[in-house]
Amino acid sequence: MLKASGRSAAVAGIELPGCPEYDNSVLTSDLYAKAAQLTEQGKSFALATVVRVEGSSSAKRGSKALIDAQGKIVVGWVGGGCAESTVKHEAVKCIKLERPELITLDMTDEVLGVGMPCGGKMDVYIEPVLPQPELLIAGHGRIAQVLAVLGNLMNFSVTVNDPGADREEFPNVTRVVNKDFDVVETPISARTFVVIATLHKNDHLWLEKALEGDAAYVALIASRHRARLVLDYLLATGMPAEKVEKVWAPAGLNLGATTPEEIALSIMSQIVAVRRGSANHVHLKESEHATERSTADKVIQKCETERT
Numbered sequence: 001m002l003k004a005s006g007r008s009a010a011v012a013g014i015e016l017p018g019c020p021e022y023d024n025s026v027l028t029s030d031l032y033a034k035a036a037q038l039t040e041q042g043k044s045f046a047l048a049t050v051v052r053v054e055g056s057s058s059a060k061r062g063s064k065a066l067i068d069a070q071g072k073i074v075v076g077w078v079g080g081g082c083a084e085s086t087v088k089h090e091a092v093k094c095i096k097l098e099r100p101e102l103i104t105l106d107m108t109d110e111v112l113g114v115g116m117p118c119g120g121k122m123d124v125y126i127e128p129v130l131p132q133p134e135l136l137i138a139g140h141g142r143i144a145q146v147l148a149v150l151g152n153l154m155n156f157s158v159t160v161n162d163p164g165a166d167r168e169e170f171p172n173v174t175r176v177v178n179k180d181f182d183v184v185e186t187p188i189s190a191r192t193f194v195v196i197a198t199l200h201k202n203d204h205l206w207l208e209k210a211l212e213g214d215a216a217y218v219a220l221i222a223s224r225h226r227a228r229l230v231l232d233y234l235l236a237t238g239m240p241a242e243k244v245e246k247v248w249a250p251a252g253l254n255l256g257a258t259t260p261e262e263i264a265l266s267i268m269s270q271i272v273a274v275r276r277g278s279a280n281h282v283h284l285k286e287s288e289h290a291t292e293r294s295t296a297d298k299v300i301q302k303c304e305t306e307r308t
Helices: 025-040 081-097 142-153 203-212 224-236 260-275
Strands: 045-054 064-068 073-076 101-106 121-129 134-139 157-161 175-177 192-197 217-220 298-300
Touching: 025 045, 025 064, 025 073, 025 121, 045 081, 064 081, 081 101, 081 121, 134 142, 134 203, 142 157, 142 192, 142 260, 192 203, 192 260, 203 217, 203 224, 217 260
Parallel strands: 101 298, 134 157, 134 192, 157 175, 192 217
Antiparallel strands: 045 064, 045 121, 064 073, 101 121
16 A cells, blocks of 8 residues: 655644635544445445645645545535646545545645645645445355455455355355356356356356456456357357457466365455556466556646546
């Protein structure tokens, strides 16, 4: 995670005349109530907090705002003008990358400074608040069982979907679905990590569903030969090649795994690597995979004009 590079949030703010002040202390209870509501709804958002003020600023040290995944301030205040738009823009990136960030807004330059010419600087800590990632295991058997245990340990919300799945075999998962021939009972989104362990039963249907849902990760447990047959079938049915390319097949990192437990470990390790943006893992898939990485903490001197 990104850190504050030794800068302390305990530095006292220095207030100078020239900019209006806004005290959002009265909004504190509303802010935390709204945060609880968004969390209950499973929505992503960011909490932005002013941790240091140097010179004059319209926001005080301790001012806070909740910003949703679309870059809208839901409640709170962290400054006006371009200061606000810049914080919103950075918040959207923090939510997307799942990493916090400390930014410095430099308002000392009346021409290039972010916000009104208040003549100060302001440090804002932006922390994303995200719902549990989802691990969807299509299939049953020993690999699926160990994956479910590992997913639970990694704080995933785990769902197992397979006609042969028994709740007794998956005691710690969030949900077991064993009556879903048309694979419609388990929605897939960009926060869903899908592992297909169906032993070749309806694996093409699961791949179609996962790719159409833009899942964060799609893996097929199969031999290279079987995986190639299924992927070629998807291409022949009109699935775009760029989507098919996202499938990890064979699934997992190259750990030299041979037992079901080791295979499950290699797959969960790959899920963690993909989720955290590691580009250094060695995988079993033949093609390369690139992931987006976040930037370091920054000083922003120019108003952010890109729409969030």
